[in-house]
Amino acid sequence: MTPGILIAAPRSGSGKTTVTLGLLRALKRNGVRVQAYKCGPDYIDTGYHQMASGRPAFNLDSWAMDGTMIQSLAGRAQDAEIALAEGVMGLFDGAVAPGSAGNGSSADIAAMLGWPVLLVIDVTGQSQSAAALVHGFRTMRPDVQVAGVILNRVGSDRHDRMIRRAMEDIGMPVLGSIARCGDLCLPERHLGLVQAGELAEAERIIDALADRIASHIDIQALCALANGKPLRQAHHHCPPPGQRIALAQDAAFSFTYAHLVDGWRDAGAEILPFSPLADEAPVSDADAVWLPGGYPELHAPRLAAASHFIAGLRRHAQDRPVHGECGGYMVLGQALIDADGQAHAMAGLLGLVTSFADRRLHLGYRRARLFAPMAGYGAGAVLNGHEFHYSTVIEQPDDPLADVTDAAGTTVASTGSRRGHVTGSFFHLVAGAA
Incomplete structure (x- = not known):
């Protein structure tokens, strides 16, 4: 079993993608074989994941895929040292009705595979209230383990200290803080991010994200949190349209x-x-x-x-x-x-x-x-x-x-x-x- 971590957030726009890309590249630089995943049906983020990690990235989707398929795709990490999955929307957000194995939420994948969740929180406009938010996320589903947080868009050292003290009070590890900064972002168009292959500066941006992640997040502590359930022997079947x-x-x-x-x-x-x-x-x-x-x-x-x-x-x-x-x-x-x-x-x-x-x-x-x-x-x-x-x-x-x-x-x-x-x-x- 390859241990995994799921990078999630309370909502979209919190910084999941930039944190995930920075972590993937930073781990790769350190010689760690990391297998990337994307929760949900997004087919653009996986292109960036592949660029950052140097390995094909796969989607995991509890609405569209059954448990056998999810287990089989999780097995693609067998020759890696760690699996790193980026969530979709907010941690518990999904379809209005369940599908094959769940409602399509990131939480479904975390529970199914036993991957601890690392919450990326945009702390703009809040301080101690961030701990209340995390407490709610930690107790929402007993089968989902919120194991730590990354504070994103921190306004100052004082702002950071206030939030960290509140997280200590609820026993939630803070693995890093990232200051507000608008100079590192990926361009978008009407279906989301511009595709990785079209962006001439994608490698430079990913490298810069890795630099920032490496200097602001305790990557060793993050890897120590990784865990997972034993995988069933599974093989998903995608009938080809021809040979x-x-x-x-x-x-x-x-x-x-x-x-x-x-x-x-x-x-x-x-x-x-x-x-x-x-x-x-x-x-x-x-x-x-x-x-x-x-x-x-x-x-x-x-x-x-x-x-x-x-x-x-x-x-x-x-x-x-x-x-x-x-x-x-x-x-x-x-x-x-x-x-x-x-x-x-x-x-x-x-x-x-x-x-x-x-x-x-x-x-x-x-x-x-x-x-x-x-x-x-x-x-x-x-x-x-x-x-x-x-x-x-x-x-x-x-x-x-x-x-x-x-x-x-x-x-x-x-x-x-x-x-x-x-x-x-x-x-x-x-x-x-x-």
């Missing part, structure tokens, strides 16, 4: 879950990356083509002009499966209208027309029961995923792919589409059973 999978991979198609692609490889599939932005067609003998999500709206003119890519997609779709998720789904459609109202012709394999001129947020867990086969899954299969985009559907004339509900079981309009061998959905697949 040779052409996977679009570039700045327009980059939202892929590491556990999904690794699961395909574990099943014996070969992954064949190609770049639509470089006008590369999927290899002609691939069994299936998979277009993940990303930011096609930022590259719509280039994609519309990528004649080799589009011709290759069309040839493949004549007799073999093609599937697109979110951004990939939009590219399979008839047209994509950008934020300026300019329409760009896409592959035309589905009739979908989407627009970013009228932005509307679509966000949340999704459960889909397939009406027809989708690459790797048969009709009737139940898939768990997550939807997060700002596009508006203008036209969706094809047959629906699935009956789709949100976490509360309410039917949603984004059913996906199917036409011949081509399928597409707005939800990103996290887990499912064939």
Whole structure:
């Protein structure tokens, strides 16, 4: 069993990501083999985790994944010395109704794997009250151990002393304090952080975060808190859409879950990356083509002009499966209208027309029961995923792919589409059973 720590917070915006990245890089610098995880369905943070740690990072999600899958992914840390997971939102925040193994909260993962929680608290505007907050978090769930805190955005030495004294009164270890500072942050766009591969200064920023963490947090004491429950022997099954999978991979198609692609490889599939932005067609003998999500709206003119890519997609779709998720789904459609109202012709394999001129947020867990086969899954299969985009559907004339509900079981309009061998959905697949 590899011991672990879960970095959580009372709410979003407390500094979990910057603390996690700094810790990952600082541990790596010290020669510690550290396995990174992200609680919840976020696919951007894991890119930064991988950059900071030098190892693939995986998602852990108690709503979308069952216990077997979570145990299997936790087992990826077996050759590491410590596992470090970044939480999602506030420690106990999750879906309104439980899913496969819980409600998707970080607390579920901590309880399931026995990882102690280290709370990152933004102490702006409070002093002794921070101890009351921590006391509440410590007693909320008996199966979750809040083992220590990191004080973030501390205003002064006096401010720090007041809070530390209050933490001593409730017996809560303080592993470090970080002063207020706005010069170290990661840029954002409408779906969250700018992706790690797009940010030229990402390495410099992560190194600077590691410098700050190393000088303000007792990393040795943090590692001493790490713990965990013995893992069951488990292996998660991600049915591949084929034995040779052409996977679009570039700045327009980059939202892929590491556990999904690794699961395909574990099943014996070969992954064949190609770049639509470089006008590369999927290899002609691939069994299936998979277009993940990303930011096609930022590259719509280039994609519309990528004649080799589009011709290759069309040839493949004549007799073999093609599937697109979110951004990939939009590219399979008839047209994509950008934020300026300019329409760009896409592959035309589905009739979908989407627009970013009228932005509307679509966000949340999704459960889909397939009406027809989708690459790797048969009709009737139940898939768990997550939807997060700002596009508006203008036209969706094809047959629906699935009956789709949100976490509360309410039917949603984004059913996906199917036409011949081509399928597409707005939800990103996290887990499912064939």
